[in-house]
Amino acid sequence: MDQRISFVTLAVADLAATRRFYLDGLGWTAELDVPGEVLMIRTGERLVLSLWARAEFEKEVGAIGTGTGVPPITLAHNVPTMAEVDAVLRTARAAGADPVRDAVERDWGGYTGYFADPDGYRWEVAYNPGPIGQLVLP
Incomplete structure (x- = not known):
């Protein structure tokens, strides 16, 4: 496989x-x-x-299992700069997204924030300067 x-x-x-x-x-x-x-x-x-x-x-x-809390999945959208993280979060919020968490600098060297789509699925918007972050950029 x-x-x-x-x-x-x-x-x-x-x-x-x-x-x-x-x-x-x-x-x-x-x-x-x-x-x-x-x-x-x-x-x-x-x-x-x-x-x-x-x-x-x-x-x-x-059948879909139901319960309270956040769905147990996140989706990520990686971008090449911290400024783009902020821009994507603004776009999502303008589209009606729940803002969830503003972007912050992370201990591991990145910069991430979250928004939720209409069903509550969390999207992480991330700048990851490390090798794994570079792997997923176009």
Whole structure:
């Protein structure tokens, strides 16, 4: 098996709100858009963010566990400078994101902050000057 992830699939409560946030708010482009069912956005050379309406997700995958707190997953968007971290956080907040955490300098030498999409999925926006951070930049 190749060492790779091809899709990150998330179930969303309101696909129309999700579409407005990602396409209209963040300015991303859909690769596949089936109203009421799924929105797929290419987020890397060989990576797709697949956002499914909960009912459609459950038909394919099974019942979603529910509870309180933050969903147990984060997504990350790395950028090459600290200034770009702040710019992306401003864009997300203008699109209606929950700000979650302002960017701060981290003990490991990076600079990161967080926002949440309409379903509460946390996005880390990060400047990582180390080798692993450089690995993921275009």
